[in-house]
Each structure stands twice: as structure tokens, then as C-alpha cells.
Amino acid sequence: MGVASGLVIDWDAQPDTSSWNALTADGYYTNHDPVNGNTLFAADVMVRPGFQGQGIGRRLYERGRLGLARQLGLWRVVAGSRLRGYARYADKLSAQQYVDEVVAGRLNDPTLSFQLHLGFRVTAVIGDYFKGDPESLGWAAIIEWINDEVDQGTARTK
Numbered sequence: 001m002g003v004a005s006g007l008v009i010d011w012d013a014q015p016d017t018s019s020w021n022a023l024t025a026d027g028y029y030t031n032h033d034p035v036n037g038n039t040l041f042a043a044d045v046m047v048r049p050g051f052q053g054q055g056i057g058r059r060l061y062e063r064g065r066l067g068l069a070r071q072l073g074l075w076r077v078v079a080g081s082r083l084r085g086y087a088r089y090a091d092k093l094s095a096q097q098y099v100d101e102v103v104a105g106r107l108n109d110p111t112l113s114f115q116l117h118l119g120f121r122v123t124a125v126i127g128d129y130f131k132g133d134p135e136s137l138g139w140a141a142i143i144e145w146i147n148d149e150v151d152q153g154t155a156r157t158k
């Protein structure tokens with residue numbers, strides 16, 4: 001009733017981190033690098049409508065993503081959170097202002113608020129991440145979760 005996919009990437013060797021297409025090799029995941037990679041890039045997650053709000057997304061994240069990062073000794077999990085609620089505010093707020101409001105809890109975004117609730121933090125807000133998406137207008141918040149079970153100094157340069 002839900003699915004999540006991701007790949008391990010060597011973030012510093014990744015030539016382009018500016019869009020979902022670049023980070024997933026246009027969706028083919030051929031940049032998956034389990035030997036040198038230090039970051040789990042959480043590329044996709046979805047729970048079937050009608051089954052949302054029942055804890056499936058939490059399990060996909062906690063077991064499938066954070067659990068996998070712990071198991072593999074990865075430094076962190078990174079995702080691009082498509083700002084699904086942004087289009088409704090775009091005439092009033094910049095994307096950065098929208099994200100600030102969501103982080104402060106004054107606005108709720110259907111995806112970003114869920115991810116913040118699970119312990120992620122926003123590191124950047126970028127445009128042209130999902131070109132042509134009418135809900136986000138292409139904007140995404142880059143979010144990360146740091147694996148505190150690994151030594152950050154060594155894991156980061158693995």
C-alpha cells in the first residue's frame with residue numbers, strides 16, 4: 001500500500017545536485033554507488049490514497065530509510081521535499097518564506113510537515129527541482145537527517 005525508493009550516492013562526487021533528475025540519473029538510479037557513497041538519497045515515497053494517515057509512511061521512513069542508513073553506516077539521509085502546498089501561497093510568499101512558515105508550524109505542507117515531524121531538517125530551498133510540477137511550481141526543500149550512530153568525521157569522507 002506504499003512504496004519508497006532510494007539510492008546511495010557519493011554526494012561530493014555527484015556532478016549535479018540541483019534537481020531530482022540529476023540526483024537520480026533521470027530516474028534510472030545508475031549513479032547508485034554503494035562502495036563510495038556516504039548518503040542515502042531518498043528519491044521517492046508514496047502511500048496509496050485511502051491508506052494514508054495510518055502509519056505506513058512513518059514505517060517506510062523509520063525502517064526503510066533511517067533503519068537502512070543505520071544498517072549501512074551511512075552518514076545521512078537526504079531528500080528533496082516537493083513543496084506540494086506552495087502553489088496556493090505563491091502570490092503571497094516566496095518559496096523560502098513558505099518553507100520558513102512550515103518550519104515554524106504556522107503553515108502545513110502535506111509532505112514537508114510530515115518529514116519535519118519525523119526528524120528531518122531543511123538545509124536549502126531550491127527551484128527547478130521538479131520542473132513542470134503544478135503543485136510545487138518546481139520548488140523543493142532539501143532536507144536531511146543525520147545518523148548520530150556514526151562518527152561524523154569519518155563517515156562524511158567515506
Ligand SMILES: CC(C)(COP(=O)(O)OP(=O)(O)OC[C@H]1O[C@@H](n2cnc3c(N)ncnc32)[C@H](O)[C@@H]1OP(=O)(O)O)[C@@H](O)C(=O)NCCC(=O)NCCS
Pocket residue numbers: 044045046047048051052053054055056057058059080081082084108109110111113114117
Ligand atoms: C507523505 C506521505 C508519504 C505520508 O504517509 P502517511 O502514511 O500518510 O503518513 P503516516 O500516517 O505514517 O504519518 C506519520 C506521522 O506523520 C504525521 N503527519 C503526516 N502528515 C502530516 C502533516 N501534513 N503534517 C504534520 N504531521 C503529519 C502523522 O500525524 C504521523 O504522526 P505520528 O506517527 O507521530 O502519529 C503520504 O501522505 C503520501 O503518499 N503523500 C503523497 C505522495 C507524496 O507527497 N510523496 C512525497 C513526494 S516528495
